[in-house]
Each structure stands twice: as C-alpha cells, then as structure tokens.
Amino acid sequence: MAGKDSLSAEDWIKAGFRALWAGGPQALRVEAIAREMKVSKGSFYWHFKNVGALKSAMLEHWKQVATFETITKVEQKETGAAAQLKALIELATGEQAAEYGGSRVEAAIRDWARFDAGVERVVHQVETARLEFVAALFLETGEKKAASRQSARLLYGAMIGLEQLPGISRECIRTDLNWLVRRLLGEAPAGQANG
Amino acid sequence: MAGKDSLSAEDWIKAGFRALWAGGPQALRVEAIAREMKVSKGSFYWHFKNVGALKSAMLEHWKQVATFETITKVEQKETGAAAQLKALIELATGEQAAEYGGSRVEAAIRDWARFDAGVERVVHQVETARLEFVAALFLETGEKKAASRQSARLLYGAMIGLEQLPGISRECIRTDLNWLVRRLLGEAPAGQANG
DNA sequence: ACCTGAACACCGTTCAAGT
DNA sequence: ACCTGAACACCGTTCAAGT
Numbered sequence: 001m002a003g004k005d006s007l008s009a010e011d012w013i014k015a016g017f018r019a020l021w022a023g024g025p026q027a028l029r030v031e032a033i034a035r036e037m038k039v040s041k042g043s044f045y046w047h048f049k050n051v052g053a054l055k056s057a058m059l060e061h062w063k064q065v066a067t068f069e070t071i072t073k074v075e076q077k078e079t080g081a082a083a084q085l086k087a088l089i090e091l092a093t094g095e096q097a098a099e100y101g102g103s104r105v106e107a108a109i110r111d112w113a114r115f116d117a118g119v120e121r122v123v124h125q126v127e128t129a130r131l132e133f134v135a136a137l138f139l140e141t142g143e144k145k146a147a148s149r150q151s152a153r154l155l156y157g158a159m160i161g162l163e164q165l166p167g168i169s170r171e172c173i174r175t176d177l178n179w180l181v182r183r184l185l186g187e188a189p190a191g192q193a194n195g
Numbered sequence: 196m197a198g199k200d201s202l203s204a205e206d207w208i209k210a211g212f213r214a215l216w217a218g219g220p221q222a223l224r225v226e227a228i229a230r231e232m233k234v235s236k237g238s239f240y241w242h243f244k245n246v247g248a249l250k251s252a253m254l255e256h257w258k259q260v261a262t263f264e265t266i267t268k269v270e271q272k273e274t275g276a277a278a279q280l281k282a283l284i285e286l287a288t289g290e291q292a293a294e295y296g297g298s299r300v301e302a303a304i305r306d307w308a309r310f311d312a313g314v315e316r317v318v319h320q321v322e323t324a325r326l327e328f329v330a331a332l333f334l335e336t337g338e339k340k341a342a343s344r345q346s347a348r349l350l351y352g353a354m355i356g357l358e359q360l361p362g363i364s365r366e367c368i369r370t371d372l373n374w375l376v377r378r379l380l381g382e383a384p385a386g387q388a389n390g
Numbered sequence: 391a392c393c394t395g396a397a398c399a400c401c402g403t404t405c406a407a408g409t
Numbered sequence: 410a411c412c413t414g415a416a417c418a419c420c421g422t423t424c425a426a427g428t
Contacts, residue, residue: 006392024310026221031420043393045422104309110359111306114299115219124361131360153357153367154375158349161356164305165326165348166319172348180349183378201411226401238412240403394427400420408413 007039009047009057016058021105025112028055059122062109067129081140085155085181088134092159093174103163110160131156141185151184202234204242204252211253216300220307223250254317257304262324276335280350280376283329287354288369298358305355326351336380346379 015037019027030051034041048054070091078087092103113123131152138148158180162173210232214222225246229236243249265286273282287298308314326347333343353375357368 022310024306025219027310029420030422039392040394041421042395042423045424046392050422107306107309111219111302111309113361114302114306115217115222120361127361150371150374153360153363153371154353157356157360157371158353159356160359161352161354162348164355165352166308166315166322168348176345176348176352179345183381186378224401225403234411235413236402237404237414240405241411245403392428394425396425397423399422402417402419404416406413406415409411 007037007043007047011037012044012047012054013057013061016054017105020058020108024108030054056118059109059119062105063122063126066106066126070130071133081137082185085134085137086178088137089159089174089177089181093170093177107164127156138184143185154184155180202232202238202242206232207239207242207249208252208256211249212300215253215303219303225249251313254304254314257300258317258321261301261321265325266328276332277380280329280332281373283332284354284369284372284376288365288372302358322351333379338380349379350375 012033015033016028019029019033019036028051030044031041034044044054048057070088073091074084074087078084095102109119110123113119131149134156135148135152138151139145141148143151155177158177159173162168162176207228210228211223214224214228214231223246225239226236229239239249243252265283268286269279269282273279290297304314305318308318326344329351330344330347333346334340336343338346350372353372354368357363357371
C-alpha cells in the first residue's frame, strides 16, 4: 500500500472490491477508483482493456474464494452435520464473513448479477456449490435427499434474506437461523425467540 | 401512451419503473429514459429538478403502494391466519407480485437502498409494516409475541432470499415457503419436499 | 514496464428560445 | 404549459509521449 512505485492488476482488483463494498456495482468506475489510488485514470488502461475486464477479473477472483472459503472453514472447524450447521451460521453472521468484504459485497454482487447475464452465471455456480454443501449436511442428519435440498434452500435463503431486513442485528439473525435449523430437523420448540 | 401530446410527471415515474425493472438502479438515467419516451432529455427538466427528484418521487410512489397493496389483497382474499399466510405466499410467488413490476423491482429497490441512506429509510418503513402484518398472523395462530415476530422474520426473510437463488422456479419457492410455515407452526412433517 | 496528459464521445444539468 | 437544442462539466476510453 505504502512504498510501492508501481501498481499491479491485483491492486486494482482490491481497490475494485473496496469500491464495491462502499458504493455497490455503480461505484465500479475507472476515474473514481483511480482517484482513490492516486494515479491518473490512464494508468488503469495499462492493466485492463476496460472496466468490463476489471469486473470480470473481480468476479473470477470472487468465484474462486467464495465457493470454497466458507466450506473449508466450516469443515476444518467442526465435524458432524449438526455442529457444522451451527459453525456455518456462526461464520455467515460473523464480523467479516468473507475475505473480500463479507455479506455487503456478496449482496452487491447479487445485485449486479440481477442485471448482467455473465455475472448471473458465475453467481449461479457459486450458489449451487454452497447449496450442495448445505444439503449434504442435512442429508447427514438423516433427512431424505429431496428434503435435504429443501432444507438447504430454506436455510441458505433465510441467510440471504434476513441479512437484507433493515435494522436487524447479527445476533438476531444468528438466533433465528439456529432456531430455523432446529425446526427443519424436527426438534421440539423451546423458548427461543428474540426481539 | 399513444395520442397524448404532452407528458406528466407520472409518465416519467412510470418510465422510471420500467427502466428500474429492466436495468436496475444504474438504469435510472435521464438520457436513456428520455430516449425511450422519444423526447429530448431537456424535457425531463421541466418536470423534475434532477434525477434525484425523479428517484424520490418513484420511492414515494412505491412506498404508498408497496406498504398496503399486498396486505389489503391478502385481507380481502381470506380470513383466518392460516389461510391468509397461504394467500400471502401465493401472492408473493405469483406471476406479477406488485403493481410496479413485482419482485424484480423490489429487489432492485433493496439493492438501491443498500448504498443510499434515504432509500434505506423508506425501505425500512415498508419492511417493518410488512413484518408487523406477518407477525400479527402468526400471533393469531397462537404463537407468543416474540415467537410470532421471529416466525415473521424467517418467513419474510426466506421469501426475499429464495427469490434470489438463481434457477429456482416460482413453484419451488411456493412449496418451500408453505412447508416452512407448517414447520414454524410446529405441524408434523410429511413427504413435502421438491427438487 | 508502467504512467501521464490531452483528446474525444457520452450523459447530467442548465438555459435561452420555441410552440 | 411543455418542449427543443445548444452549451458545459464529468467520466470512459484511446493514444502518443514520458520515465
């Protein structure tokens, strides 16, 4: 960051994620990012053909990281489906969920995908991999195959959706999701609700 | 649409929603919308001070419609909490959920809110009103107050989240949500999973 | 190898002029 | 009352020129 006399493509990608975090897809603009990096915007075009190329590189990067990061973290942390489901929820509702800016960046990428077929393709791949992982956990708890996929959709869908409710705290999301898992697994209700 | 020689602010707002539907928040651009309406962009500035004013007007419009539309439809259609929950799910997963473009526009507005505090405020109000309505239904089924609010968050969160999973059909979402409601209400599981 | 600075096209905004 | 068309600033992109 300080004490380098020339930039790499990687530096621009990182700056791109900072911009995405701060301002969403519409903040992915050459001039603004160049300003933040204190170089002329002309410099950008030595590293990338155009903004589209930067976006593709960012997506490719995110795809590699996002698909495996959470999954491997969960697998290293716990063994057994029930514990891993709990660990997954911890991670997803933690301070900084993913390497590149966490759930705020994830949301921005999903936004972005909604109006860009190329982005949609990549997001589709990542979501599918994650859903399969979660479904495998539910399968391990003894659910039937179709039921495990449904439970995975509901848990993962609730993760995405709850994060988007305004004014909801991480703890509230965590409690709700853990409760949901117990209900999906058919466990008996208990005094578990919050706010 | 055909056979009017001058435009109203309302016409621009409608065109704004068409643009939002088709291209998301970043498609809310004066020149593009003016082109679609076959007038010069200068014309826009007679009706609105700037793009920000158009966006505010769209939001205000959406707020009025979005808060009450679904709620009143559900209340007119069915009586009794269980039936109304089912009707709510039907509506939310129907062909065209809301007047101004349905869930695609809703998603775009949520995207937009994530990086604009003013939009966030309005979305917050709307989501709160909806959550309160859903919570009241769960309360009516006999749940305790805190539990009913939790169930509302989980159902509404899952609605939002499932819609964002790529490659998922409306029928799949509907089945999943109905299943979720049964589980939240503590009803016995049955062979209900799909895909 | 990496960057600057000028150039040009595109879009937001203003405004004088038209009907 | 409502619209056009020219003007200007801002940003994406190109490119010749610098180190």
